[in-house]
Amino acid sequence: MEGTPTSRAERRRRTEERILSAARAIFAERGFQRTTIRAVAAAAEVDPALVMQYFGSKQELFEQAVRIPSIPPLDGELEPVEELLGRIGMKMGPLPQATLAMMRSMLTHPDAAEEVRGKLDGQVAHLADAMGSGDAELRAALMVSTMLGVTIAHQLLGLTALRDASPERIAETLRPSLRALADG
Amino acid sequence: MEGTPTSRAERRRRTEERILSAARAIFAERGFQRTTIRAVAAAAEVDPALVMQYFGSKQELFEQAVRIPSIPPLDGELEPVEELLGRIGMKMGPLPQATLAMMRSMLTHPDAAEEVRGKLDGQVAHLADAMGSGDAELRAALMVSTMLGVTIAHQLLGLTALRDASPERIAETLRPSLRALADG
DNA sequence: GTCTTCGCTCAACAGTTGTTGACTCAACGA
DNA sequence: TCGTTGAGTCAACAACTGTTGAGCGAAGAC
Structure with missing residues (x-):
């Protein structure tokens, strides 16, 4: 039982990441069309409206979720x-x-x-x-x-x-x- | 201008084939989820309800549309x-x-x-x-x-x-x- | 302590969807 | 000719969808 385990900014980042993680999983399993905002929200234990508030639209949620941290280009050595x-x-x-x-x-x-x-x-x-x-x-x-x-x-x-x-x-x-x- | 160009049975077969053809085209272009009964009906110049009456459900329409005439198994000669x-x-x-x-x-x-x-x-x-x-x-x-x-x-x-x-x-x-x- | 900010929820709207039932009317058998 | 069948339409329902705006309550600034 921590006293104040989560500052406001920290809380925000955590739920945002929780939503993104849930979105990635469901998008990966069902694809874009069959993935519903409500399903993502439920998996992230959050209200559907919050997903919209964070990401604006289903399309933007998808873009954020699939944005990959860009693999380090190459070690430059090998052909x-x-x-x-x-x-x-x-x-x-x-x-x-x-x-x-x-x-x-x-x-x-x-x-x-x-x-x-x-x-x-x-x-x-x-x-x-x-x-x-x-x-x-x-x-x-x-x-x-x-x-x-x-x-x-x-x-x-x-x-x-x-x-x-x-x-x-x-x-x-x-x-x-x-x-x-x-x-x- | 033929007098009676279409008997009832003939008419049925034609519209059925028209629906199937439209369905194949749209399913091929958009996939199952994004294909709507209404879109198929419109492409076939038919009322959406008729599609249901003919095929029972979107799923059955899909199955009929993608059922392939089964390629002749093999000529049996080549490996x-x-x-x-x-x-x-x-x-x-x-x-x-x-x-x-x-x-x-x-x-x-x-x-x-x-x-x-x-x-x-x-x-x-x-x-x-x-x-x-x-x-x-x-x-x-x-x-x-x-x-x-x-x-x-x-x-x-x-x-x-x-x-x-x-x-x-x-x-x-x-x-x-x-x-x-x-x-x- | 107070006021403000903001993470979060609730309830609802508006559009689209698959699906259904009642109905119209021309083809058909007698 | 007349009653029946069946192809085709019309209007609607019920469920689900993305999306929105008002509001609650606790964290933060002063």
């Missing part, structure tokens, strides 16, 4: 291709809720689609200009698409053959395939 | 793996609206997710038992996931690098990658 091949395992492991929420919504929420397309286009460009040859952009796009497909099948659809495979094993098995795309 | 590799091009070309509707909805509509998972699991099993070796099932699952990812990126997200690439070129570039998975 992008080698780095991707090295990080497959990590990308197969448990993804942040924000990413899942984004992916879950990208096929039915135009804004999410735009956002994801932009991010993927960026990865493609980044890979492509480290690959050189003529159809590098296409091959890079197929690498990114492959990662996307495996992630969806694994994390969102739960294909039975992938469900109980460890991230490392998936990464290992997938590597030759991506390698084939990386080279001509 | 499944070779057949997949041969048909990549076709799968990259314009897909039936029913398939697009299914894919569009699979991340946000539980029933669609279940259906797709089942279909993909089937393809995985079919591929896997033609591949033999130890981790065949995992490799088959990754092949299917790759196809899924490329299709999503190409048809639903519209990655810029894939948007203006011809189906044949995509198939050609993707083949070595899938080949690498098919062999150990």
Whole structure:
């Protein structure tokens, strides 16, 4: 029993984070449309009106919830291709809720689609200009698409053959395939 | 101006098909949740109540609309793996609206997710038992996931690098990658 | 202690949704 | 010709949705 456990500013930050956390979880599980402000509020043990007061609209709540702390760009050492091949395992492991929420919504929420397309286009460009040859952009796009497909099948659809495979094993098995795309 | 262009039975079949066609288009474009009975009815130039009278519920309308005429199983000649590799091009070309509707909805509509998972699991099993070796099932699952990812990126997200690439070129570039998975 | 600020709740509005029942009218069988 | 069937419409209900404004009560400033 602390005397004054929460100052006003502290209280605000906590409930705000509680709402964001609940929103991330529900957006990730149901996608944008099927997520209701009321459901988020209930999960955060808060009145629905408070969610509006904090974030203005459902759309802005979504944007805030899926805004990712921006991964440190690169260690700058490895070639992008080698780095991707090295990080497959990590990308197969448990993804942040924000990413899942984004992916879950990208096929039915135009804004999410735009956002994801932009991010993927960026990865493609980044890979492509480290690959050189003529159809590098296409091959890079197929690498990114492959990662996307495996992630969806694994994390969102739960294909039975992938469900109980460890991230490392998936990464290992997938590597030759991506390698084939990386080279001509 | 035909005298009696439409018998009663004929009329019914036509409007039913008109509704189904409109439903497929809108489901494919917006997914299950964002598709409204009213929108389908309007596109079919029909009263919303008629849609209900014909199909009973939005869910049943969806099921009927995405029910695919079941592709002729196989020509029975080629090995499944070779057949997949041969048909990549076709799968990259314009897909039936029913398939697009299914894919569009699979991340946000539980029933669609279940259906797709089942279909993909089937393809995985079919591929896997033609591949033999130890981790065949995992490799088959990754092949299917790759196809899924490329299709999503190409048809639903519209990655810029894939948007203006011809189906044949995509198939050609993707083949070595899938080949690498098919062999150990 | 007082006044103010502000986190938070309550109750409600307005729009949209899936769904339903009563009704109209032309096609059909006798 | 006449009664019946069934395709199609109209108006409405009930539930749910995002969103809003008035108000309560405790933390903070003075």
